[in-house]
Structure formats: C-alpha cells, structure tokens
Amino acid sequence: MHDVLYVNGGNPLNGEITVRGAKNFVSKAMVAALLGDTPSELRNVPVIRDVGVVTGLLELHGVIVTADPATGVLHMDPRNVEVAHVADIDAHAGASRIPILFCGPLLHRLGEAFIPDLGGCHIGDRPINYHLDILRQFGAEVDKREQGIHIRAPRGLRGTKVALPYPSVGATEQLLLTAVRAEGLTELSNAAIEPEILDLINVLQKMGAIISVDTDRVIRIEGVPRLEGYRHTALSDRIEAASWASAALATGGDITVKGATQPEMTTFLNTFRKVGGAFEVLDDGIRFYHPGADLRSIVLETDVHPGFMTDWQQPLVVALTQATGLSIVHETVYENRFGFTEALRGMGATIQVYRECLGGHPCRFGQRNFYHSAVVSGPTPLYAAEIEVPDLRGGFSHLIAALTAKGTSQVRGIRLIDRGYEHFMDKLGALGAEFSRD
Numbered sequence: 001m002h003d004v005l006y007v008n009g010g011n012p013l014n015g016e017i018t019v020r021g022a023k024n025f026v027s028k029a030m031v032a033a034l035l036g037d038t039p040s041e042l043r044n045v046p047v048i049r050d051v052g053v054v055t056g057l058l059e060l061h062g063v064i065v066t067a068d069p070a071t072g073v074l075h076m077d078p079r080n081v082e083v084a085h086v087a088d089i090d091a092h093a094g095a096s097r098i099p100i101l102f103c104g105p106l107l108h109r110l111g112e113a114f115i116p117d118l119g120g121c122h123i124g125d126r127p128i129n130y131h132l133d134i135l136r137q138f139g140a141e142v143d144k145r146e147q148g149i150h151i152r153a154p155r156g157l158r159g160t161k162v163a164l165p166y167p168s169v170g171a172t173e174q175l176l177l178t179a180v181r182a183e184g185l186t187e188l189s190n191a192a193i194e195p196e197i198l199d200l201i202n203v204l205q206k207m208g209a210i211i212s213v214d215t216d217r218v219i220r221i222e223g224v225p226r227l228e229g230y231r232h233t234a235l236s237d238r239i240e241a242a243s244w245a246s247a248a249l250a251t252g253g254d255i256t257v258k259g260a261t262q263p264e265m266t267t268f269l270n271t272f273r274k275v276g277g278a279f280e281v282l283d284d285g286i287r288f289y290h291p292g293a294d295l296r297s298i299v300l301e302t303d304v305h306p307g308f309m310t311d312w313q314q315p316l317v318v319a320l321t322q323a324t325g326l327s328i329v330h331e332t333v334y335e336n337r338f339g340f341t342e343a344l345r346g347m348g349a350t351i352q353v354y355r356e357c358l359g360g361h362p363c364r365f366g367q368r369n370f371y372h373s374a375v376v377s378g379p380t381p382l383y384a385a386e387i388e389v390p391d392l393r394g395g396f397s398h399l400i401a402a403l404t405a406k407g408t409s410q411v412r413g414i415r416l417i418d419r420g421y422e423h424f425m426d427k428l429g430a431l432g433a434e435f436s437r438d
C-alpha cells in the first residue's frame with residue numbers, strides 16, 4: 001500500500017462523515033465471543049486494522065469469523081476452539097495490545113494461553129504488571145519467556161479481590177473477561193469505568209454474566225460456569241468523532257459526524273466549547289464547527305473517565321495552536337504522549353514541553369523526568385512540511401496540521417492511521433480535503 005500522502009492544506013474541512021463502532025470496544029467484544037458456547041454477532045463494526053488483527057487471532061484459536069464490511073456485521077462461531085491447533089501465534093506479535101486480553105477466555109477454555117509480544121502505540125512504557133498480577137490472583141501460573149508469556153491454570157480460576165493501583169482500562173477488562181467464568185465472587189476496586197468498558201459489561205451480561213458497577217469504581221462479578229453467545233451493536237467511536245471535531249476547529253471548518261453520541265462525549269464537548277468551538281447535537285450525530293470568532297486558550301488535564309480522555313489530547317492540541325494565548329496541557333495517563341509536538345514545532349507551532357506537572361494536580365509522572373506537560377502559544381500560522389506519522393492519534397494530529405497549513409505537506413507512514421480510523425481518506429475526500437497519494 002502507498003504510505004505517503006501529499007496534503008495541500010489551508011482550506012476548511014466542510015461536510016458530513018459517519019463514524020461506526022469504537023476501536024477500543026469492538027476488539028474487546030470480539031475477545032468476549034471466545035467465552036461463549038454459541039456464536040455471537042457484533043454489529044456496527046468498522047473496517048480498521050485492529051479488527052483485522054483480532055479476527056486473525058480468533059481464527060488462529062479456531063473461531064470461525066465471517067464479516068460483512070459494508071453492513072458492519074461480524075459473526076463469530078467459537079464452537080471449535082477446544083480442538084484448534086495454535087501454530088503461528090508469533091505472526092501476530094507486535095500488532096496490537098489485544099492479545100493480552102485473550103488470557104482469561106483461553107484459560108477457561110483450554111487451561112493455558114500463550115501471549116506474544118504486544119504492540120499498540122508507543123506513548124509510554126505500557127507495562128502489563130497489573131494484568132499479570134490479576135491473573136496470578138485468580139490462580140494462574142505465569143511464565144515469562146523471551147518470545148512471550150505462557151500462562152496456565154491447571155486447577156482452574158477462582159474469584160478474588162483486587163485493588164488496582166491506577167484505574168487501568170486494559171486491566172479492568174482483563175479482570176472482567178477472567179472473572180465472569182471464574183468460580184465464586186470477584187471484587188475490583190479502583191476500576192476504570194470508560195464507556196467502552198460499560199459496553200463490554202453490557203455484552204457480558206447478554207452472555208449470562210452477573211456484574212454490578214457501583215458509583216465508587218467498584219465492580220463485583222459473580223462467576224457462572226458457562227456463557228452463551230451475544231448479539232450486540234457496538235457503541236460509536238468517541239475518539240474518532242473528537243478527532244474530526246478537532247479537524248473542523250483547526251481548519252476553520254464545519255463537520256457533521258453522524259454516529260457521534262453526546263453522553264460519551266460530555267467532557268470533550270465542554271472543552272470544545274471553552275476553546276471557542278461550536279456544536280449542535282443532532283438526532284443521528286453531532287455537528288462540530290468553528291463559529292468564526294477567535295479561539296481561546298485553555299488549561300487542560302487528561303484523566304481517566306469521566307475526565308478528558310488522553311486519546312482526545314493529540315488532535316485537540318493542533319487546534320490549540322490556532323487559539324489566542326497560552327494553553328497548558330497536562331498529560332496524566334501516559335508519560336510520553338507529546339512526541340508528536342516536535343513535528344508541529346517544525347511547522348511553525350510554538351509548543352514547549354515540560355517535565356513538571358503544569359496547570360493541574362501532581363500526577364504519577366511528576367519528578368520523574370517525563371516530558372508530560374505542554375504549553376502551546378498561539379495563534380501561529382502553520383507551514384507545510386515533511387512529516388512522519390509517529391503513532392495512531394499523533395498521526396491523525398499530523399494530518400490535521402497538514403490540512404491546516406498552507407502549501408503541500410508530505411505525510412509519511414499513513415498506514416498507521418488505519419489502525420483506528422475507518423476509510424479516513426474517503427472521509428477526507430468527502431470533506432473537501434485536497435490530497436494525493438504516492
């Protein structure tokens with residue numbers, strides 16, 4: 001595939017696009033299908049590379065997956081898993097972070113799991129210590145090897161009481177996918193409660209699980225011996241929606257994102273409005289637009305839900321280069337998520353990164369040598385440049401910057417972007433962007 005895009009920027013993006021199911025939910029719901037005795041059907045599934053990666057992993061374990069990309073319906077039949085021969089798990093190493101979530105379902109079904117090296121965005125160290133501690137607490141034996149991790153549960157898995165040091169999304173999902181079929185009760189405190197996790201709980205409940213979520217981040221699960229397949233429509237991708245909203249703001253445009261939903265985006269919408277963006281909540285989506293007046297600088301801190309999502313941060317920072325005054329952004333979820341600002345500086349943005357916790361509360365990364373705060377001074381015109389996509393959201397941010405900058409930018413490595421943005425080039429075309437591929 002051609003991996004370079006020539007973007008002729010400086011024009012507002014205007015028009016309508018559609019977002020489908022959330023990358024950070026769909027992949028987990030696909031793993032959940034492995035827990036059922038009968039087939040599952042997931043709807044509103046986008047065509048993104050992460051779905052392809054998880055499809056490959058499921059198939060490797062004997063799940064028969066049939067997909068209709070046009071309608072977004074995915075059918076998963078796990079009735080062959082016990083007899084499947086897993087020969088080539090390494091082929092999936094480094095492609096995404098999802099393999100670690102196969103542990104619980106595979107331990108329940110096969111008594112063992114082999115997890116290859118994980119991929120995902122390089123935005124920090126991204127350890128899996130919480131995942132492995134959780135699995136050990138359920139009674140699994142974890143053996144770390146050079147090529148990956150071998151996990152066994154010769155005596156089955158038993159419910160347990162876990163307190164997370166930090167409300168990790170992945171670790172909360174690990175616990176859910178393991179506890180639902182473990183023997184007895186499990187209690188998780190300091191759980192993550194992102195909308196994608198609550199929708200995974202919806203799926204698990206449809207399958208026969210018993211799960212309650214308290215307002216104080218405590219999740220309780222009563223294990224059941226077996227689960228059925230499910231039918232479910234995925235919640236929509238609030239990160240993709242916010243990315244297009246940021247593109248509208250940065251380019252001075254007007255984008256209607258069909259499929260975007262207000263309840264999952266409340267915090268983003270508040271921030272968008274504070275910066276000076278305008279929006280209109282429609283029956284079937286949200287219209288995001290630049291109302292014409294100067295944009296305003298803000299103080300922003302990323303956080304776990306219901307805070308401002310870390311994945312919203314990178315695209316919005318591009319829009320902040322067009323706001324008047326000093327914006328302060330404190331990234332508290334990942335220690336290394338400002339690498340993408342270097343390219344923006346090369347395009348004319350004034351962004352300084354700091355090790356200190358600026359503008360908010362002290363976080364886990366203060367005094368630890370991580371450049372996790374940024375000060376953006378604007379407005380600055382952006383100029384076309386040659387840029388390289390660093391990671392998924394950073395890459396989309398570079399695209400927004402290229403669309404905002406006058407002249408023709410060369411954006412390399414765009415393949416990374418289709419890991420999480422469905423048909424993004426078609427959508428750019430529909431919004432009037434001028435670009436060509438090499």
Ligand SMILES: CC(=O)N[C@H]1[C@@H](OP(=O)(O)OP(=O)(O)OC[C@H]2O[C@@H](n3ccc(=O)[nH]c3=O)[C@H](O)[C@@H]2O)O[C@H](CO)[C@@H](O)[C@@H]1O
Binds near residue numbers: 023025126309
């Ligand atoms: C596929 C997917 O859903 N990815 C999302 C998921 O990532 P992911 O599930 O990997 O993110 P986590 O919520 O687990 O990570 C949050 C923080 O916890 C730390 N941590 C996590 C696990 C662990 O065992 N030890 C540990 O220290 C991480 O390094 C990070 O600093 O949630 C993130 C936070 O909303 C999002 O940015 C990602 O888009």
Ligand SMILES: C=C(OP(=O)(O)O)C(=O)O
Binds near residue numbers: 023120121
């Ligand atoms: C960090 C992200 O994803 P992943 O966890 O899949 O790397 C993201 O979606 O921005």
